[in-house]
Amino acid sequence: MIAAIGLAIGVTLGLVLQPDVPLWLQPYLPIAIVAALDALFGAVRATLEGVFNERVFVVSFVANTVVAALIVFLGDQLGVGSQLTTAVVVVLGIRIFSNAAAIRRDLFHA
Amino acid sequence: MxxxxxxxxxxxxxxxxxxxxxxxxxxxxxxxxxxxxxxxxxxxxxxxxxxxARQDELVGILDTLSQRSDRLRAEIQSLEQTRAELEQDTRGEAAVAEARRRASTYAVLAGTVPVTGPGIELVVNDPGGKVTASMLLDTLQELRDAGAEAVQIGGVRAIASTYFRDASGRGIVVDGQRLFPPYRLLVIGDPHTLSTALDIPGGIMESLRSAGAEGVVTQREEIRITAVRAAASPQYARATRDGDRKNN
Structure with missing residues (x-):
């Protein structure tokens, strides 16, 4: 419940304040968000399956975003930043999809 | 379930x-x-x-922009060239103005335009009909020597090809027009020089007097010469390019 409220408040804040993304963060923010979304979907799935653990969620959330940003950063340093970004997005996208499928199965049994 | x-x-x-x-x-x-x-x-x-955009996309965008700026720079160059050509054309306009100035000078000399300026009026009274064509010609030559720039005799503008002929009976034919005394000459030039030239001992006035005629010179601030000639284009003579300049 608090998570949903937090998400809503965050979106509202972002829409109202409309802050500029600092330059150093620009390449990493979208990837970090996708990673965080993956963590969020994983958390929803775990909740539905009764194995949700706040500590695991916090750690996976932070680790996901940091690792995703790190991979992109490393890719930028190696000159394959755009390819690695694509790779990370693909992997995270697949995970989000599979999590969403599991949520769907849990909720609707279909 | x-x-x-x-x-x-x-x-x-x-x-x-x-x-x-x-x-x-x-x-x-x-x-x-x-x-x-x-x-x-x-x-x-x-x-x-x-x-x-990622780095390579930005490089692509930058590439496109620099190509565009190259194109625009080339356009600037061509426009500047056009401007320089137009400026040269302005010098062409100066040449046209110069040509116009010379044309007006030549028009004065050729007698195709009315002129005005300081000068003298010479009236030759000839009650006895003693004045001959050669005397009038001498008068004109004397006036030209003294720097006359435009001369009108009676109603005839005197130009380079002007001729004098004794008419049968009274009068003198100037350029085909018969004039009767008194002969009235309008001369534009330095008034003092012109009247002095006519008055020199053994000069025009003296020879007129000895012939039984009389010349009266009046210096004027402004003489108006209204008689004009149609410009005759030469039939045989052609200007040569460099001769044109050397003779000036």
Whole structure:
């Protein structure tokens, strides 16, 4: 419940304040968000399956975003930043999809 | 159905607000996520062309821009060239003005335009009909020697090809026109020089007097010569290019 409220408040804040993304963060923010979304979907799935653990969620959330940003950063340093970004997005996208499928199965049994 | 119920029950339980430290932490993380999400969407919409572009895309954009700036620079160059040509054309206009100035000079000399300026009026009274064509010609030559720039004899503009002929009976034929005494000459030039030239001992005035005629010179601030000639284009003579300049 608090998570949903937090998400809503965050979106509202972002829409109202409309802050500029600092330059150093620009390449990493979208990837970090996708990673965080993956963590969020994983958390929803775990909740539905009764194995949700706040500590695991916090750690996976932070680790996901940091690792995703790190991979992109490393890719930028190696000159394959755009390819690695694509790779990370693909992997995270697949995970989000599979999590969403599991949520769907849990909720609707279909 | 057996799996359906616990999942929904767990969801309902999760949506029930129960505050703990970790729940708050989760909420905070979700807040950060939502904030980042909205920010990124906004930034992406605002400057999607560059902010979301990666290095190689930016290089491509930069390449396109530099190509465009090269094109524009070439255009600037060609426009500057055109401008320089037009400026040269302005010098061409100066040449036209110069040509016009010379044309007006020649028009005065050729007698194709009316002229005005300081000069003298010479009236030759000839009650006895003693004045001959050669005497008038001498007078004209004397006036030209003294710097006369335009001369009108009676109603005839004197030019380079002007001739004098004794008419049968009274009068003198000037350029085909018969003139009768008194002969009235309008001369433009320096008035003092002109009258002095006519008055020299053994000069025109003296020879007129000895012939039984009389010349009266009046210096004028302004003489108007209204008689003009049609410009005759030469039939045989052609100007040569460099001769044109050397003779000037």
């Amino acid at each position: 057996s799996q359906n119920t616990p999942a929904r029950r767990r969801l309902r339980r999760a949506l029930r607000p129960h505050i703990s430290r970790t729940q708050l932490l989760v909420g905070l993380l979700c807040l950060v996520l939502g904030f980042g999400l909205a920010t990124q969407v906004h930034a992406n919409r605002e400057e999607s062309e560059f902010a979301a």
